[in-house]
Amino acid sequence: MNRVFVTAVVKNVPLEEYGRYLPPMKARRFGKLQKRALVTALKAMEISGIAQPDAILNGTAMGCMENSVQILESMLKEGEAVSMPTCFMQSTHNTVASLIAIYTQNHGYNTTYAHRGISFACALHDAFMQMRMGRIRTALVCENDEITRYQENNLQLFGKIAPEDKSEAWMLSVDPGEHPLYELLDVRIIHQKGAEDRAVILKNLL
Amino acid sequence: MRPRVVITGMGVVSALGVGQAAQVKSLMQGASGIGEVRYLPTQHREFPVGEVSLSHDEMLEMLQIHDDQRYSRTSLLGMIALREALAQARLLDREDLAFISGTTVGGMDVTEQHFPEPLPSGMRDVHDCGANTNGIADYFGCFDYTSTVSTACSSAMNALITAKWLIESGERDIVVAGGSEALSLFHLNGFKSLMILDQERCRPFDKMRAGLNLGEGAAYLVLEREETALARQADILGVLSGVGNACDAYHQTASSENGEGGYRAMMKALEDAGIDRSRIDYVNAHGTATPNNDMTESAALRRVFGEKLPSVSSTKSYTGHTTSASGSIEAVFCLLALQNGFLPFQWEFQNPDASCIIPVSGFQCPRAELHHVMCNSFGFGGNDSSIILSRYE
Numbered sequence: 001m002n003r004v005f006v007t008a009v010v011k012n013v014p015l016e017e018y019g020r021y022l023p024p025m026k027a028r029r030f031g032k033l034q035k036r037a038l039v040t041a042l043k044a045m046e047i048s049g050i051a052q053p054d055a056i057l058n059g060t061a062m063g064c065m066e067n068s069v070q071i072l073e074s075m076l077k078e079g080e081a082v083s084m085p086t087c088f089m090q091s092t093h094n095t096v097a098s099l100i101a102i103y104t105q106n107h108g109y110n111t112t113y114a115h116r117g118i119s120f121a122c123a124l125h126d127a128f129m130q131m132r133m134g135r136i137r138t139a140l141v142c143e144n145d146e147i148t149r150y151q152e153n154n155l156q157l158f159g160k161i162a163p164e165d166k167s168e169a170w171m172l173s174v175d176p177g178e179h180p181l182y183e184l185l186d187v188r189i190i191h192q193k194g195a196e197d198r199a200v201i202l203k204n205l206l
Numbered sequence: 207m208r209p210r211v212v213i214t215g216m217g218v219v220s221a222l223g224v225g226q227a228a229q230v231k232s233l234m235q236g237a238s239g240i241g242e243v244r245y246l247p248t249q250h251r252e253f254p255v256g257e258v259s260l261s262h263d264e265m266l267e268m269l270q271i272h273d274d275q276r277y278s279r280t281s282l283l284g285m286i287a288l289r290e291a292l293a294q295a296r297l298l299d300r301e302d303l304a305f306i307s308g309t310t311v312g313g314m315d316v317t318e319q320h321f322p323e324p325l326p327s328g329m330r331d332v333h334d335c336g337a338n339t340n341g342i343a344d345y346f347g348c349f350d351y352t353s354t355v356s357t358a359c360s361s362a363m364n365a366l367i368t369a370k371w372l373i374e375s376g377e378r379d380i381v382v383a384g385g386s387e388a389l390s391l392f393h394l395n396g397f398k399s400l401m402i403l404d405q406e407r408c409r410p411f412d413k414m415r416a417g418l419n420l421g422e423g424a425a426y427l428v429l430e431r432e433e434t435a436l437a438r439q440a441d442i443l444g445v446l447s448g449v450g451n452a453c454d455a456y457h458q459t460a461s462s463e464n465g466e467g468g469y470r471a472m473m474k475a476l477e478d479a480g481i482d483r484s485r486i487d488y489v490n491a492h493g494t495a496t497p498n499n500d501m502t503e504s505a506a507l508r509r510v511f512g513e514k515l516p517s518v519s520s521t522k523s524y525t526g527h528t529t530s531a532s533g534s535i536e537a538v539f540c541l542l543a544l545q546n547g548f549l550p551f552q553w554e555f556q557n558p559d560a561s562c563i564i565p566v567s568g569f570q571c572p573r574a575e576l577h578h579v580m581c582n583s584f585g586f587g588g589n590d591s592s593i594i595l596s597r598y599e
Contacts, residue, residue, distance in 0.1 A: 056453070062334055063356065071392060072321050080249045080395055088396035089459045089586065092310055093335065093356035098587025101453040107470055110453035110589055111364050114356035116336035122353045129371040156324035157317060159331030191305075191352040193344045197336075 004131045004172055005180040006203065008048040011168040013039050021046070030099070031066060033146040033167075037096045038103060040167040041142055045104070048171035054136035055109035056097050057127055059119030059143045061163045062151075063093035069150045096144050109136060116161050118189060119143065120168070121199030125187040131174055138175075143168045180206045210447075211373050212598060214440040215295025215382075215428035217287040218538045220525045221256035221421055224268075225290055230542050234571045236553030238524045240407050240419050246389045253403045256421025256526025257389060258283060269345070276325065277341070278313035278332045279388030279422070283531075284342035287424035291382060292346060295428040295440060304351035304378045306368050307339040307426075308361025308385030310530045315390040342386065351378070356530070359492075360585035361385050362425070363533025366593060367449045369429045379434040384534030386424035393529070394420055400459065408495035408527075410520035410552065411504065413559035418494040421526025425534035427541075444541045447578070447596040448479025454588025460498055465506025467590035468492070468582060472510045475580065475592040485578050486516045486594070488549055490536045492582040493520020493565070494527050503582065504562040517574070519565040521550050533583035533591065540579045540595045549574045 018027065018035065021042040027035055037058075045051050067087040074082045089095075094112040101110050109130070113122035120143035127139035145163035172184065182203040190198045218225065221239025222232040232239060240256045260268070265282040269289075284307065292298045313332035316325075331337055335354045343349040355365040362385025369383035397403050397420055404417035427446075435442055452474060454467025461467065476483055492503055500520075507515060521539050522528075528535050543550055548571050555567035566572060577597050584590040 060356075061336070068392075071396065072318060075318065075391065075395065076322060080391065082395050083399045084396075085399040085401075088399050091396070092358040092586050094358050094585065094587045094589050095458065097357075098453065098455075098458060098589060101455045101588070102457065105455050107453050107455050107466065109451050110357075110587075111355060111368075111451065112357050112589075113354060114335040115339065115352070115354040116334060119336070119354075125353075126368055126371060129375040129377065133371070133375055135371075150322075154322065154324050156327070156331070157320055157322075158333045159337055161331075161334060161336075189351050189353065191340070191343065191350050193347055197340070197352060 001132045002134055002174040004128055004174060004184040005176040006170055006182040006184055007173050007177050007180055008044045008171040009181060010040050010044040013043055033064060033144060034099055036167045037144040038099060040169045041100045041140060044140060044169035044171045050138050050171055052106055053138040053140040055127060055139040056100050056106055057123040057139060057141045058097035058112045059123040060093055060114055061116050061119050061145050061161045063114055064091050064095050065146055065148045065151060067091040069148050116197060118197050118199040121187055121189060121201060124201060125189060127172055128184055128187050131172060139172045141170045141172060182206060208374050210432040210445055211370050211429050212432050212435050212445050213427050213443045213541060214430045214435050215291040216538050216541060217290025218425040218535055219258055219283055219286045220423035220528060220535050221258060222524055224286060226542060230546055232524060233550050234548055236551060236571060238407060240526050248391055248394055250394060252405050254407055254419050255389060256419055258422055276316050276329050276332055278316050278338055280309055280312055280386050281338050281341040283388055283424040284386030285345045288342055288426045291426040291428050292348060300348050302350055303348045304372060304381040305343045305349040306353045306355060306365040306381060306383040307342060308355045308365040308530050309335050309338055309387055310356050310358055310361055311387060311390050311393050312338045314392045315388055318391050357589040358585035358587060359529045360533055360583040360589045360591045361530035363583035363591045363593060364451060366534060366537060367451055367591060370446055370449050373429060373431050380430045382426050382428050384426035385531040387422055387528060387530040389420060389422045402496045408523060410493035410495040410523055411500050411562040411565045412555055413557035415495045415497060415500060417496050419526035421528040423525060423528045423531050423535050425531060425538045427534060427537060442598040444544055445596040445598050446593060448475040448594035450474025450478060451591045454590055456588055459586050461502035463502060465502040467588045468503055468506035468584055469509045471590040471592040475594050479594040481578060483511055484514060486580050487576040488579040489516055489518040490540050490581045491518050491520045492584040493522055495522060501561045507563055515563060517549050517566045518563050519550050519552050523552050523554060537581050537595060540581045544576045544579060544597050547573055547575055
């Protein structure tokens with residue numbers, strides 16, 4: 001069994017840094033969540049020195065809410081005459097992991113978990129198992145969510161998971177490199193009827 | 207040596223009906239389930255759909271649900287399919303199973319009925335993907351691990367792939383995986399916006415094809431470590447012998463011209479199964495009947511198999527595109543074909559297209575002894591996956 005190391009953890013990339021990872025000309029095409037997710041991923045790749053991980057995984061509780069809510073609002077106004085191809089294309093939960101792959105031309109394993117509060121742990125668990133078994137050697141595991149103004153006022157409709165604007169990216173490698181941050185020891189997911197799912201991420205600070 | 211992952215139960219609901227027997231009957235007769243919309247409250251009656259012929263109340267009755275909670279159609283379809291799978295595998299009394307479900311729209315049918323008003327107080331939330339997975343799981347109470355994969359139209363197949371990791375890594379002996387997705391106005395109007403819905407019954411790989419028909423349904427497979435299955439004397443229905451997942455990395459909704467993502471997914475599945483491409487007897491293609499998918503998937507198939515292309519067909523001509531559930535519904539079709547010795551055929555196929563493969567067609571269902579079959583499932587974002595299912599020998 002391979003050991004699994006975390007070689008970069010990136011979150012809350014300040015806006016001033018965006019230009020360094022994403023040229024403004026290219027950034028224009030992307031929504032807020034997409035930009036934030038992309039620069040967070042690109043920074044993790046830069047810090048770890050791994051530009052082409054074997055896998056890209058994302059965890060998201062609610063997916064691309066801005067685009068989804070826009071479609072719902074338009075359907076309310078225009079009924080079924082609505083036509084919003086771009087919003088629809090970018091409304092699926094896997095938009096972010098795909099965008100990172102498209103932007104970096106990465107043809108590796110690519111998947112997305114959308115399992116409420118433990119979506120990131122589900123993604124981490126997938127990467128961890130594959131790395132332990134030697135199926136892959138490196139993986140970028142991200143967590144991305146956005147909360148729209150609409151949702152804040154309507155938690156009862158969209159659920160009480162209450163995600164926040166959040167982007168985080170971890171680079172995992174079976175090779176500790178020079179400056180590993182943690183060794184990932186285990187990921188456990190616990191489901192109990194009637195309770196929120198729990199996840200335990202066991203890691204050793206190095 | 208990796209443990210073998212075998213299948214000991216399956217359950218399915220689609221436009222062809224409820225349960226395995228209904229699917230086999232229609233597939234062998236060449237009888238499509240695609241027709242006029244009946245339950246989805248849409249004005250777009252010009253688009254045929256692969257709708258499950260059950261109302262919300264009929265499903266509640268089937269499941270004997272009598273509480274006053276709201277249930278999404280995705281959840282109810284999922285429960286009906288999961289019940290068949292757990293019953294066949296004789297696992298309904300267990301409490302230590304893992305469940306991985308794929309969905310994208312989740313409870314959008316409920317959300318769009320209420321929007322912009324909140325759900326009435328006292329009701330549990332049903333919008334997000336994970337809520338649907340847990341709703342399905344908790345109807346049975348058999349699960350202490352649940353997870354949701356959401357990679358658009360390849361969600362259910364990627365759930366099967368995650369399940370394989372859980373068993374091979376030794377973490378779990380039994381994992382139930384697949385997907386569920388209901389029709390919603392959100393989805394129908396979304397696909398309509400992309401202008402890829404055919405106003406006639408969809409025609410995969412046909413020169414005249416003009417897009418897909420949206421469908422709905424659910425299917426789950428009980429995946430199990432071979433030793434565990436043998437020890438509890440379960441009936442073994444087949445083997446999940448290979449899986450492959452790759453990203454096309456080209457465009458959010460269009461596939462690259464040479465089908466790079468699909469090609470890589472199929473090659474990975476063959477490598478994982480450790481079998482030569484010449485041993486694949488049948489491919490259940492993603493075959494949505496959009497001009498782009500069928501052309502690029504054909505290019506990928508030709509790259510993988512060269513001159514010696516196995517029999518290929520798309521069963522979306524029977525069910526419509528069941529989106530997030532398609533990967534597991536079509537995996538069940540593959541297993542049914544393996545068990546019953548037939549090739550799913552496209553009864554209505556008429557016009558070969560030079561840029562596409564020619565699917566299995568004709569007026570009679572071809573009988574065939576199958577050993578290894580491949581099943582493709584591709585999604586938005588270029589999330590392409592392929593699995594190989596084999597006869598248990």
